[in-house]
Amino acid sequence: MAETMHEYAKKVYDLLSSDKEKEIQVFPHARVDGDCLGTAVALSSALRKLGLLSKVVLECEIPPRLAFMSIPSDLYYVVTEETKEEIRSRQAVAFAVDCSESKRMGAAEVLFEKAEKTVILDHHVSSAPKTEYSYVDGKSASCAELLYLLIKEWEEMTGLTLVERFEADWLMVGIQSDSGRFSYENTRAGTFRIAAELMERGANVTKNAYHLFDETNEGKVRLHARALSSMQLYADRRIAITGITLKMMEETGAPEGAADGIVNVLRDIDTVQVAFVVRENEDGELRVNCRSKESFDAAEFAQTMGGGGHHRAAGFSAKGISISDFMTRIVAEATAFMERA
16 A cells, blocks of 8 residues: 555545535445445544534445444435435535445445545455545455544544444444454454454444344245255356345345345355355346355456455346346356466
């Protein structure tokens, strides 16, 4: 990286505090997860403690699976055609977290694109920021870790306490989510040090782990059973893939987000090097979750398919193709990718 976190924190603080009449709007990626949402709301809350106006800009309502985070409704906007221009009129700076490309922001894309000043904080190795106010660390297990380090710099600069119980808990959700409860290979010693500090500030690891990983319902269990039973193995059992159609979601009564975790089960099969779950969305888009082991670079492969992510966890999407045809293409491309490696 071109600068240290200390240098980045000073530069960004000067930018954000230059206009106290308008909002610093925080943009997570679409289809929010624990890391991007926890990071976004913790940032917005911390900025308010600095005396700045701030709100998170979401493309849709917070999904039920993350309702346990108890995020105040006055901390975020949900973008609609009716509110888009009003939200834009209040914007001083657009601050992207856990993503660096506006195309990943869904309905909020145009608001980030029109921003005169942008800031980016991300941990995706495929990230390619287009602003001088960017900090990307692909070795970090989560964006929440990076934000905590950033906020600690601001605390040192101002003498204020910016991370208290709620902010600590939201950041911990981000870390636990993207580190797989501290089990993924992106988990570093620094991850545990930050987690320990957040616990000292009031974060509840046990509650978060239950809601993120253990809590379930009938529809989710039935969907997992259908998806796992239709799994297919290819390339000498090194590639695992399954598809989830809208019909399957409807027949099982599975809620939004119920497919989470299926790809990890496929990846954990002893012979499998890479696993894919292809999910059909209502708008006709096919979204793919990819998880891999050490011999397969998921981020590099996802980039060849128009997506991106981390070395072991990535994603991509497609439109205008059937789910069966897209699965066939994914298997062919992944097989060729493995042969080139």
